[in-house]
Amino acid sequence: MIPAPTVSTLDGNTFVVSDTAGDIDASPTEPNGLFSWDTRYLSRWILTVNGSRLRPLSTDDLHYFETRFFLVPGTGTVYVDATYSVIRQRAVVDGFRETLTILNHADNPIDLTVRIDAGADFADLFEVKDHLKKKGKYYTRVDHRLLLGYERDTYRRETLISTTSPADLDDDGLTYTVHLDPHTSWTTEIQVETSLWGWAANQAAHHRITSDEDTAHTRRDMETELQRWLEEAPKLECDWEPLKHTYRRSLTDLAALRFAPMTAGKRSLPAAGLPWFMTMFGRDSILTSLQALPFVPSLAATTLAELGARQGSRIDDFRDEDPGKILHEMRYGELTAFEERPHSPYYGSADATPLFITLLDEYERWSGDTRLAADLEFEARAAINWIDQYADLRGDGYIWYQTRNPETGLENQCWKDSWDSISYHDGTLPGFPRATCELQGYAYDAKRRAARLARDVWKDPSWAAQLEKQAADLKARFNRDFWIEDQKYYALALDADGNKVDALGSNIGHLLWSGIVERTRAKHIVDHLLGPRLYSGWGIRTLAEGEARYNPVGYHVGTVWPFDNSFIAWGLRRYGYKKEAARVAAGILDAAEYFNGRLPEAFCGYERTVTKYPVPYPTACSPQAWSTGTPLLLLGTMLGLQAVGPHLVVDPALPMGIGHLALLDVPGRWGHRDAYGRGRFQIRAEDRRKLRPQLSPLETVVNRREQR
Known part of the structure; x- marks a missing residue:
């Protein structure tokens, strides 16, 4: 061994x-x-x-x-x-x-x-x-x-x-x-x-x-300092002891993964993960900051400031840099110093730029920090301009990607960035450029959020109206061009000729989170996400069983990624599918117990009834930032936390087995507030362990009465 x-x-x-x-x-x-x-x-x-x-x-x-x-x-x-x-x-x-x-x-x-x-x-x-x-x-x-x-x-x-x-x-x-x-x-x-x-x-x-x-x-x-970090986070009260352990482990690991850029002084942002990615990553730092916003909002502020300071300013093929583009990865080693790698920084990410605007808006909603939002107006406008001008490689209004550095640049510049992650149903790989579906959802969300900031913070109502119209047009085109009618789901991507890449993957869950899905089609997406091809019982797989490249031990072609599931659960809540969101949360949090409270980057996509426990993926990063942030976002999702004006809104939907759940002293523009959720049924811990292989978290408790 x-x-x-x-x-x-x-x-x-x-x-x-x-x-x-x-x-x-x-x-x-x-x-x-x-x-x-x-x-x-x-x-x-x-x-x-x-x-x-x-x-x-x-x-x-x-x-x-x-x-x-x-x-x-x-x-x-x-x-x-x-x-x-x-x-x-x-x-x-x-x-x-x-x-x-x-x-x-x-x-x-x-x-x-x-x-x-x-x-x-x-x-x-x-x-x-x-x-x-x-x-x-x-x-x-x-x-x-x-x-x-x-x-x-x-x-x-x-x-x-x-x-x-x-x-x-x-x-x-x-x-x-x-x-x-x-x-x-x-x-x-x-x-x-x-x-x-x-x-x-x-x-x-x-x-x-x-x-x-x-x-x-x-x-x-x-x-x-660690004790102060833990004490300043909201206090969790719950009748399921493993969840308490997972929560504390997540906060501790998040403290460990803080990265202090040389220009940030004592401030820190989330590094991506051990051992390979202990540095600033645009996408990873943004998504982890989103997950942690109700718990440690300071991470988001540093992430926004540091990424904004390094925003692309020129066209540089070696670094895949464009004006307005948010970096993908920053490195400080020898190969970067001698320009044998482009990571000083490298900009090969098509999603970090719209996600930057998403985080800026969500941070301002939670924190009330209008000063930072005002300070970053130029960067936000440049990011929108990148979406419209530089990301639209085919002139059809979509975000496309194709590296301009074939030697060391990334081929896939979405979050599933391994070489074989984007494929047709028959397993063949599309050419470049590619436009994955979730990128269009992120662009839609970014324009909606930028419109709010333009109206409420930057005092530019005419630009806000323009952004809202652009978002509505994008949503209509997307629902026309990406929808596969006979399969009742959205294409994984469009290929270089504008044809649909028809594999079924977890990307469609991010569409719910972004809000680009037509309401009349949401039920079809939910049925696929929670159906047997994608849902393993522990979580939603990155690629559906039955696709030619499906492999339960494949990095992006069948494994379960906890962070992926946390944002999908958030999207399910957005469209009103509370029970389904709680089901996803329960599966992932059950898996966390087997990993001693520390969710890895990914675990294998085997069916739950077959393995009885989540099988580790052999080379997964652990701890990894957005996996560390997963329990935090799932807690917020189960409690239905939302920042609405000066108020913290709570709308709980708890999985079976959690009798009560409370987060005390949730920070935000309201100061500090408590959030409560209560269930009708409670299972003792020893009974839960006995039932785990058969236990379906589908039955959930929804109780809107206890809010504060």
Whole structure:
């Protein structure tokens, strides 16, 4: 059995991925190591005692930034007790700080040779993913510290390793000679620091190892900050205990995934996810901010400000950049620095731009922060102009995408961005450009929301009327051009010739969220979403069973994505399908219990009655931002939370098994308000576990009377 990795992270800028013994032994293609700003600063960090590696007894995640490993020597047999044990405690603080403690349990003294092998390949994350070789040179310096370095022209990255106990340092690590009397212990502190520019530029700030008091103070600050983060979020009261655990886990993981861009000061926004995407992502940061708005609205404010500051301003084929376009991904590693990758930033996303306007409007509705909405008027107008001028590649009024960088640009620039995610029913792939259906829904929603802002905030009623007319025209054309009459659903996309790409996928659920679906057709869409081809019992699949490319273990062709389901549930509520929304919420939240409250990026699309539990997708990011935000949006959906003028409107519809649900102190332009929902039926936790394989969350309780 391969041990599960242990992940620690700090503010989204620095994180560690190791095995359950705390060791890092990364091959060039494995995402293990100490990473910061898209570079791996440690690829080897292996603890041995007397030449042998240790066995883990347990691993405790103390906080998202701190982990403790309990280790013993490998005795070769279960019948031999360990005479000593090792406690390895690691906190990710400006690199990481590791406290190593060895306890002698024997009646005799022992002499040990304790060794840490250290190495750094300084791999760019793209080099790890794409199996690429380095082009620069490595260097090592040893004095009272060990410095590992890499340089290529003016590009330099360094790792500095210091210790509080006497050690023999060499180019490959540290060695301690330890004598322990009976029933005594030995402790040392090791600090690993990272530098983007080399220590010469920061020598004054790094002339010594951080003191124990400094590190303890930093830890306390982080613990206090996390506690404040949790206390400021709405309080959840519920009679289903696993939901409480999932809620707290989501808030904690969201804190861990905060990313502070270099220009944001102490403000942060959601990074996309570990281990590959700890950076600013336009689409992911926007959608996660939407999910978290009723809980931590500050994330949305930072996301809007930072994405607006980096909005496209020119035509750049290498970066797929256009004026007004919102970035897709921002990177800071070597390949980006030498323009071997276009991520400085890269703009290959067709949905981030309309979604930017969606978030701006929703944020203003919730927060009442008209100042930010006013400040971003120019950016919002530029985004609308991008939709009308640059995204309409065929001149028919739709958003289309096609990369102008065939070497490193993304082929699919919708959220299903893998190569085979957009296909016809028979499995063939359409050519480019492509216009996926949900992009048109996002454009419709963006124009409706921009119209409201134009009228209420920017005081431009004539432009508001123009936007509303454009949105209405788009809705009429879309319902004509994308509808497949004999199948009773909307095409997944239009191909380069304007023909319908006829596969059935979860994209149609996003159409409900955007509001572009004609009311008379909504029932057909709902029947497909909750029908056996798309709905697995745990959630709605990305591609329907029966499509030629359907694969329950395929990334975008049959797996269940929690974030996808959360927005579909939101859309079901928009069209009045409360029971169906609660059914989707119940399936996903049931799945969360099996993942110990942490929903992964995706899980397999097997039928629930077949597997009895959600099967993990093998390479899913976890934690991942919009999966972390999923329980938050589902809570808001079950309670029917809406910001209407100065009021918080509550319209609950709870799945069977939740007797009562309350969110206390929901923040917004109204100050703080409480939201309650109550059900008619209640199932004890032990009965729920027994019934889970058969339990249908279709029966729901709708109670509009208890609102506040």
